[in-house]
Amino acid sequence: MTTPPRHRFQPGTVIDGYRLDERIHHGSMASIWRVTAPGGGPTPLVMKIPRLGEAEDPAAIVAFEVEVMILPTLSGNHTPRYVAAGGLAAQPYIVMEWIDGRSLRAQLDRMPLPDEEVASVGARVAGALHDIHSQHVIHLDVKPSNVMFRESGEAVVIDFGVSRHDRLPDLLAEEFRIPIGTGPYISPEQVRRIRNDPRSDIFALGVVLYHLSTGERPFGNPTSVAGLRRRLYRSPSPPRALREDYPEWLQEIVLKCLEVDPNRRYQTAAQLAFELQHPDRVVLTEAAARRRREGIWASTKRYFRMLGEEPDPRQSVAGHLARAPIVVAAIDLAQRSEALNEAMRSNLRDILRAAPAARLACVMVLKTSRIGMDVTEDEEGRNLHVKGLVDLNHWARPLGLPPNRITYHVLEAPDAGAAIVEFAESNHVAQVVVGSRGSSTLRRYLGSVSSQVVALANCTVTVVKTDDRSELAES
Amino acid sequence: MIVALLSDVHANFEALSACLEHARARAAERFIFLGDHVGYGPDPERVLEVLTNLVGGNGIAVLGNHDLAVTQRSSASMQEAARAAIDWTRKRLPAAQIDFLAGLPLTAEEGGRLYVHANAWAPDRWEYITGVFDARRSMRATPNRWTFCGHVHTPALYHMTDDGRTSAFVPQSGVRIPLPVTRRWLAVVGSVGQPRDGNPAASYALFDDESALLTFFRVPYDYASVARRIRESGLPTGLAMRLETGA
Numbered sequence: 001m002t003t004p005p006r007h008r009f010q011p012g013t014v015i016d017g018y019r020l021d022e023r024i025h026h027g028s029m030a031s032i033w034r035v036t037a038p039g040g041g042p043t044p045l046v047m048k049i050p051r052l053g054e055a056e057d058p059a060a061i062v063a064f065e066v067e068v069m070i071l072p073t074l075s076g077n078h079t080p081r082y083v084a085a086g087g088l089a090a091q092p093y094i095v096m097e098w099i100d101g102r103s104l105r106a107q108l109d110r111m112p113l114p115d116e117e118v119a120s121v122g123a124r125v126a127g128a129l130h131d132i133h134s135q136h137v138i139h140l141d142v143k144p145s146n147v148m149f150r151e152s153g154e155a156v157v158i159d160f161g162v163s164r165h166d167r168l169p170d171l172l173a174e175e176f177r178i179p180i181g182t183g184p185y186i187s188p189e190q191v192r193r194i195r196n197d198p199r200s201d202i203f204a205l206g207v208v209l210y211h212l213s214t215g216e217r218p219f220g221n222p223t224s225v226a227g228l229r230r231r232l233y234r235s236p237s238p239p240r241a242l243r244e245d246y247p248e249w250l251q252e253i254v255l256k257c258l259e260v261d262p263n264r265r266y267q268t269a270a271q272l273a274f275e276l277q278h279p280d281r282v283v284l285t286e287a288a289a290r291r292r293r294e295g296i297w298a299s300t301k302r303y304f305r306m307l308g309e310e311p312d313p314r315q316s317v318a319g320h321l322a323r324a325p326i327v328v329a330a331i332d333l334a335q336r337s338e339a340l341n342e343a344m345r346s347n348l349r350d351i352l353r354a355a356p357a358a359r360l361a362c363v364m365v366l367k368t369s370r371i372g373m374d375v376t377e378d379e380e381g382r383n384l385h386v387k388g389l390v391d392l393n394h395w396a397r398p399l400g401l402p403p404n405r406i407t408y409h410v411l412e413a414p415d416a417g418a419a420i421v422e423f424a425e426s427n428h429v430a431q432v433v434v435g436s437r438g439s440s441t442l443r444r445y446l447g448s449v450s451s452q453v454v455a456l457a458n459c460t461v462t463v464v465k466t467d468d469r470s471e472l473a474e475s
Numbered sequence: 476m477i478v479a480l481l482s483d484v485h486a487n488f489e490a491l492s493a494c495l496e497h498a499r500a501r502a503a504e505r506f507i508f509l510g511d512h513v514g515y516g517p518d519p520e521r522v523l524e525v526l527t528n529l530v531g532g533n534g535i536a537v538l539g540n541h542d543l544a545v546t547q548r549s550s551a552s553m554q555e556a557a558r559a560a561i562d563w564t565r566k567r568l569p570a571a572q573i574d575f576l577a578g579l580p581l582t583a584e585e586g587g588r589l590y591v592h593a594n595a596w597a598p599d600r601w602e603y604i605t606g607v608f609d610a611r612r613s614m615r616a617t618p619n620r621w622t623f624c625g626h627v628h629t630p631a632l633y634h635m636t637d638d639g640r641t642s643a644f645v646p647q648s649g650v651r652i653p654l655p656v657t658r659r660w661l662a663v664v665g666s667v668g669q670p671r672d673g674n675p676a677a678s679y680a681l682f683d684d685e686s687a688l689l690t691f692f693r694v695p696y697d698y699a700s701v702a703r704r705i706r707e708s709g710l711p712t713g714l715a716m717r718l719e720t721g722a
């Protein structure tokens with residue numbers, strides 16, 4: 001590495017009206033400054049200035065181009081808000097929101113972190129990745145230094161310099177002959193120069209979770225291409241080989257993220273977040289208890305199977321997410337219309353058939369009173385909860401889903417509609433299917449759970465109705 | 476300013492009207508026609524009337540191979556349906572419109588942009604750009620950052636680094652694509668009047684010359700009525716089928 005050239009930027013320098021206040025980072029690709037917007041401005045901002053010049057890394061300029069192309073297309077709390085960019089003709093720069101929070105990298109000093117904290121960090125980062133994927137962007141460089149947490153605890157993913165937007169040209173497609181990413185975290189398919197698979201980010205997050213929970217990196221820190229390629233055929237040591245008391249559910253999750261074949265990983269970051277948020281619902285396989293690394297034979301077989309699969313150049317992030325949604329069936333066990341139950345299941349069958357990697361969460365709400373004691377504290381409450389799970393299981397049995405595609409949730413809340421909406425939001429649910437009975441006058445005045453869900457949920461809501469006249473009612 | 480880029484209108488007045496309306500609703504102030512304004516379709520007079528008016532303002536039109544053929548005595552080198560359409564067109568166009576076509580330039584340039592019908596390396600030989608090799612050849616033949624062309628009736632976008640590494644991209648309708656000055660860009664805007672990529676909707680693009688954002692669009696229009704008029708007018712019926720299938 002050459003000595004950095006003497007810099008012409010210093011505190012007080014003004015670029016296109018932005019005043020440089022303090023340099024907060026100086027890397028090989030770019031330096032980052034706190035800046036004040038023209039005319040002050042209330043929100044704190046940062047300016048990223050790429051390092052350009054003869055002796056500099058040629059990747060710096062492409063990374064800058066890519067970030068300027070992609071960051072303005074992103075919105076929401078999980079990415080820094082784009083403010084402005086200056087072209088390459090004059091002084092290139094990009095201005096964005098300053099994230100007032102801490103970097104995940106700072107947590108590496110405390111490794112290994114408690115399992116619950118690993119799950120919480122993982123769920124929040126996975127949620128952020130799902131949000132980015134939903135906007136057609138694959139990050140492709142997920143690592144602790146690219147993850148920040150806002151004061152609120154929300155994860156923010158930064159640095160889109162090697163990212164891919166699947167509806168924009170890939171400026172890195174022909175740029176480098178070597179894999180693009182960061183050694184310890186890069187996915188096997190990125191090593192093979194495939195840049196259109198959102199599950200690459202799930203692999204990288206798996207590396208982060210492994211590292212945070214064991215203190216070790218699953219694939220070390222290789223610096224050569226041959227070293228990177230090793231992860232295509234060599235599986236990592238299971239965390240339980242490193243830590244006696246490592247929980248099986250966490251190992252199940254982490255090893256699933258680290259599968260060489262993307263088809264064997266979580267299919268979406270939302271599904272990964274879901275498992276991390278519900279550790280007690282994780283279906284354990286043989287991998288969960290493993291204490292020894294997989295034999296070279298098993299790994300090699302998988303490697304060749306994967307090589308045989310041609311990457312699909314037309315694969316889109318949106319298409320991928322559509323094949324693997326999380327679907328909620330909001331079930332009201334108090335209503336006794338078997339026709340409505342069957343109509344709901346029939347609807348769900350259609351959805352699950354069209355989206356073969358979908359997961360179904362069956363949800364019911366136990367009503368609690370708005371004031372007064374929480375009924376679940378007593379024995380009766382616990383019994384109601386267990387009975388709810390039993391009933392949900394029974395309700396969903398005709399769907400014939402394997403255990404790893406379905407979960408059951410009994411929520412306790414005074415307001416059923418609000419509880420369903422909140423569950424959908426915190427679990428990155430793509431679609432809610434809810435039943436609705438008839439259109440009685442009373443219902444029109446009081447409002448129904450289904451109409452409340454339709455009004456408040458941010459996802460697709462399907463309201464299933466039946467013709468009441470055909471009902472051979474039980475009551 | 477928002478610049479509308481329209482190519483291969485091919486005498487399809489309905490498709491052109493739909494694109495112009497679509498572009499004006501998106502604040503387009505300037506209209507660039509990238510050649511092959513006539514041939515194939517049933518409405519060459521009305522299309523050229525619109526063009527003449529726009530070019531009389533701040534618009535630009537360049538010459539396409541079909542336009543050239545109409546101005547010449549013979550179109551023997553063309554395929555049968557194309558030749559039949561050219562002969563049909565030539566017979567009905569007033570002299571003033573023939574003169575308008577004959578006076579069109581092969582290329583036009585402004586603000587780092589090249590407008591050309593087929594390619595930059597030999598605009599009068601009408602060779603097609605069908606992949607990264609042709610695209611690179613064309614981008615290397617012009618000092619302009621951005622090339623906008625037609626001729627190939629399928630929208631495509633190519634980009635090249637300063638040292639010649641070139642990639643192809645299939646654009647989607649309605650997505651704004653930044654075309655930064657750090658590299659060369661070549662956009663094939665597709666065909667207004669006779670798309671051939673399986674989608675019968677008219678194809679055109681808008682370029683914002685301040686932000687260097689390019690957006691490809693597919694615009695629906697009543698192709699069934701145009702196909703019917705092709706059949707009624709004595710033009711080869713295969714041309715009507717092309718509009719219906721977009722192939």
